[in-house]
Amino acid sequence: MKTLIIYYSYEGNSALVAGELKKAAGAGPSVCDILELKTEDDTKRTGFAKYLWGGKQVFTHKSPKLKPYTVNIEEYDLIILGAPVWAGSPAPALLSFLGETKISGKKLALFCCHAGGKGKALDKLKALLPGNTIAGEIDFINPAGQDRPALTKQIEEWVKGL
Numbered sequence: 001m002k003t004l005i006i007y008y009s010y011e012g013n014s015a016l017v018a019g020e021l022k023k024a025a026g027a028g029p030s031v032c033d034i035l036e037l038k039t040e041d042d043t044k045r046t047g048f049a050k051y052l053w054g055g056k057q058v059f060t061h062k063s064p065k066l067k068p069y070t071v072n073i074e075e076y077d078l079i080i081l082g083a084p085v086w087a088g089s090p091a092p093a094l095l096s097f098l099g100e101t102k103i104s105g106k107k108l109a110l111f112c113c114h115a116g117g118k119g120k121a122l123d124k125l126k127a128l129l130p131g132n133t134i135a136g137e138i139d140f141i142n143p144a145g146q147d148r149p150a151l152t153k154q155i156e157e158w159v160k161g162l
C-alpha cells in the first residue's frame with residue numbers, strides 16, 4: 001500500500017495531523033509520502049488581519065500561488081488530502097493545488113482542522129473531486145491543543161479503516 005498525504009497548514013494543526021497520519025499510514029511494509037503545500041506569500045498574519053486576509057481569499061475565490069512542488073499522483077493507492085477550514089471552506093491553498101493537479105479515479109480520504117465550525121468544508125472539497133472514491137473523512141478541532149495520545153489513537157483507527 002502506497003499512500004500520499006497532501007496538506008496545507010497555516011498554524012500547525014493540519015501539519016500535526018499530517019505527521020500522525022504519516023506515522024500510521026507508513027507503518028510496517030506500507031509506504032507513506034507527504035507533500036506540504038506552501039504558498040509563495042508565506043507572511044504570518046495574526047489577529048483580525050489574519051481572518052480578513054484569509055476570508056477575503058475565500059469569498060473572492062482567489063486561490064494563492066503555490067511554491068513549486070513535484071508529485072506523481074498515479075504512483076499512489078491512497079491519497080489523503082487535508083487543510084484547515086477557512087470561512088467554512090477548505091483553505092484556498094488546497095484549492096490552488098486541485099486547480100493545478102487533476103485527481104481522478106483514485107481512492108481518497110479527506111481531513112480538515114477547524115475551531116469548532118467546520119461548516120460544509122468537507123462537502124465542498126468532495127464536490128471538487130468527482131470521479132474518485134472517498135474512503136473516509138474526518139475532522140479535528142484545533143488538534144494541537146488536544147491530548148496527543150488520544151489524537152494518535154484516533155488517527156491510527158481511522159487509517160486502519162481506509
Ligand SMILES: Cc1cc2nc3c(=O)[nH]c(=O)nc-3n(C[C@H](O)[C@H](O)[C@H](O)COP(=O)(O)O)c2cc1C
Nearest residue numbers: 009010011012013014054084087088114115116117
Ligand atoms: C482565515 C481563517 C479563517 C478561519 N475560518 C474558520 C471557520 O470558518 N470555522 C472554524 O471552525 N475555524 C476557522 N478558522 C480556524 C482554523 O480552521 C483552525 O484554527 C485550524 O485548526 C487551523 O489549522 P492550521 O493550524 O493547520 O492552519 C479559521 C482560521 C483562519 C486563519
